[in-house]
Amino acid sequence: MPDAMETMQTLIEEINKHNYLYYTLDQPSISDAEYDALYAKLVELEAETGTVLPHSPTQRVGGELLKGFEPHRHLSRLWSLDKAQNRDDLMAWYQRAQKLVDQYNAQNPENLLPPLSFVVELKFDGLTLNLTYDRGELVQAATRGNGVVGEGILPQVKTIKSIPLQIPYKEGVIEVQGEGIMNLSVLDAYNRTAAEPLKNARNAAAGALRNLNPKVTAERKLNAYFYNVGYSDALKFRDHQEMVAFLRDNRFKVSPMVKFLNSIDAVADELEKLAEMRDTFDFLIDGLVVKINDMRTRDVLGYTDKFPRWAVAYKFEAEEAVTTLLGVTWNVGRTGKVTPLARVEPVDIGGVTVQNCTLNNIEDIERKNLKYGLGSLVYIRRSNDVIPEILGKVTDEADGEEIVAPDTCPSCGHALEKKGPHLFCTNRLDCRPQLVGRITHFASRDAMDIETFSEKTAEQLYDTLGVRDPSDLYYLTFEDLIGLERFGQKKAENLIAAIEKSKQPDLASFLYGLGIPNTGKTTTKELADHYRSLEKLMQATPEELVTLPDIGGIVADSIVGFFQDPTMRRSIERLLAAGVKPVSEEAPAVVDEDNPFFGKTVVLTGTLSSMSRDEAAKKLEKLGAKVMGSVSKKTDIVIAGESAGSKLTKAQELGIRIIDDEEELKRLLGEA
Incomplete structure (x- = not known):
């Protein structure tokens, strides 16, 4: 043996x-x-x-059929990228970055950042992969998900032969990001013998990697390219060039077109050159990515709420085609807005068959000369290579049938009201798509996060159990659900448990779930942070609200009008009566200025066992600390949990105070 x-x-x-x-x-x-x-x-x-x-x-x-995907929390967030559509957008991004670098250098003359240099990479069009290696072993693979939590797809990823199951680097834990793709030549060969040909390489790759049968994934013969080490508990790179060398040395497949350049003009020229080459590659790309090369500069520039300031995606001009406008339907959204959707003769654009296109409103239809366009030839394009839209008619003549805007709601028959360029159904009590949309939004991940809930579930509950309002969800019983079609015992129990679990949301998520007109996640978080009480917010006046950053008169009136609406107030009262309790701790009236965190700039890194980083940040802020995401000379304290990485290393290099004992942290927070 x-x-x-x-x-x-x-x-x-x-x-x-x-x-x-x-x-x-x-x-x-x-x-x-x-x-x-x-x-x-x-x-x-x-x-x-x-x-x-x-x-x-x-x-x-590929092994046996899997039962489902398990959620996987990434060790480091996977960020989206801001977009540049043209050279002017690129230069604007560059100027913002240069301004921040100049400001830093003026304040830190003894520790200057180097002149800006750049890397240009291909933006692969497939499914983002996040691989975890522990001491050289591939132990997890996940989709991007929402950037914080993805779906574990390790069995599927193991079928991709260009992905190493072992790597030479064995010093600790790393996360490596890349893109799972299907080469165009492989797609062509697959379709020659397939009973059901695949439409395009992007969907083929994404569908294979999210298939519960890894044997199906293996049959697709996928490939993968890698471009980033998103997390490491020990590694630190000087620049992106060093990171790319690490990836190559550890047997990862790296893009064949990684360019390092020293000026933004050279970057712009390279983008133009690569854009002309896009059709010569054996894989789909939907743009290019420009990053600042130096890692210390990246740390200084940091992030907005959504994007890194040190990178930008340069999106290709959308591909266009000509087809026939067949018809227009009018759809009702959760806010009551009635939006036209164009149906066109199916046409292929960049490997995607387009049949439906966006039209914003009746004024958009008239502006694009489509008023008499039914049956006429039209130009369409996929904006950002994703969303199809109609640009206008091919001819100027009124040679088609008229597109007539509805006077009444296509769903409930209620009279429509015109507000600006948009049509609205004001029947908020009995318009099916509005109510289904409102319930679906309320239950969504960024709102109340009711697991297993979907739009189909909302539709079924509306049709069979008379669920008309989000508050109705909290009055459902197991007996109500068990008799429904496609609801077995386990599904009914799971939904009841998920609804019960959602009863203590944070206030910002609760407000976002209510669907206050003209507000999104940023505004509702601002409201929650300022008022810290649902009751206080409901009593706010427009004059108070406009004093908050980014809240103008229109938004303030929307908020006040929403909470004065008897229907909305009744819904909120029923939610509270059912046991929904938004977390809204009052801010302390007086901060103890003698506490060790008052006025300090604090950075959290690693994993804490007794609380989440978000919980720790809120506790620190209540004590008067300023919690930041990156370490600099202005940082006073770094709190380091398990698997703390480069931020801890930088703090040690700068001689910053480090708290790496959770018992000490709890004592300083006044909890021990």
């Missing part, structure tokens, strides 16, 4: 080496027949010994 195990280990190392040469470097060193002989020998030995060693390539064929 020891001899067989040793032979198997040797075969695994040999086969994995040839996989790396073939799938990652595109440099095969042996013939297919020789590779097949090695693989067959390994399969034979595994059958004889009844043992499959870790990292065996035989595991890549």
Whole structure:
């Protein structure tokens, strides 16, 4: 047996080496027949010994059907990128970054940031992957999800032969980000024999990686490119060039078109050149990414709420096509807005079959000369390569049938009201799509986060149980649900449990779930942070509200009008009566200025066992601390939990006070 195990280990190392040469470097060193002989020998030995060693390539064929995807919390957030549509947008991004660098250098003459230099990369069009390696072993793979929590897809990712199951770096834990794709040549070969041809490479890759049967994933013969180390508990890179070298050294497939440039003009020229080459690649790209090369500069620039300030996505001009406008339907949203949707003769744009297109409102229809456009040829494009929209008619003549805006709601028949360029159904009590949309929004992840809830669930509850308002959800019983179609015992129990679990939301999420007109997540968080009480907010006047940042007269009137609406007040009263209690702790009237955190700039890093980082941040802010996301010379204290990484290292280099004992932290917070 020891001899067989040793032979198997040797075969695994040999086969994995040839996989790396073939799938990652595109440099095969042996013939297919020789590779097949090695693989067959390994399969034979595994059958004889009844043992499959870790990292065996035989595991890549896909295992048994999975029951579902488990959520996976990323060790470091996966950020979205701000967009630049043209050279002017690119220059505006550059000027903002340069201004911040100049400000920093003026304040830190002894520690200047280097002149800005850049990296330009391809923006692959597939499914974002986040891989976790622990001491060199691939232990998890996940989708991007919402950037904080994704879906675990390790069995599916293991079928991609260009992804290493082991890497040489074995010092600690790292997260590596990339894109799972299907090469266009592979798609073409697949479709030649497929019973159901795949529409495009993007959907083929995403569908395969989110398929519960890993064998289906394996059949798609996917590929993957990697571009970022998003988390490490030990590594620190000087610049992006060093990071790319690390990825290559650890057998990750890196983009063939990574360009390092020293001026923004050179970047603009490179973007133009690569945009012209997009159709020559054997994979889809939907743009390019520009990043600042130096890592210290990235730390100084930091992040907005949504994007890193040190990177921008340069989106290609949308692809256009000509087709026939067949009809227009009018759809009602949760706010009552009635929006036209155009139906066109199906046409292929960039591998996607387009049948429906956006039209914003009746004024948009008239502006695009579509008033008499039914049956006429129109120009359409996929804005940002995603959302199809009609640009206008091919001819100027009124040669088609008239598009007539409705006078009454297409769903409930109620008279429509025109507000600016938009039509609204004001029947908030008995208009099905409004009520279903409002309930679905209320239950969504960013609002009350009622797990397992969907729009289909809202529709079913509306039609069968008379659920008309979000508050009705909290009066449902197991007996109500168990008799419904597609509701077995487990599904009914799960939904009741999820509704019960949602009863103590934070105030910002609760306010967002209410769907106050003209407010989004940023505004509702601002309201929650300022008032810290639902009751106080409901009593606020427009004059008070306009004193808050980013709240103007229109938004203030919307908020006040919403809470004065008897229907909305009744809904809120029923929610509270059902046991919904938004977390709205009052801010302390007086902050103890003698506490150790008052007036201090604090950075949290790593994982705390007794509380989340968000909870710790709120406690620190209540004591008068300013909680920041990155370490600099202005940082006073760094609180380091488990797996603290580069922020802890930087704090040690700068001689900043570090609190790495949770008992000490709780004592300083006044909790021990």
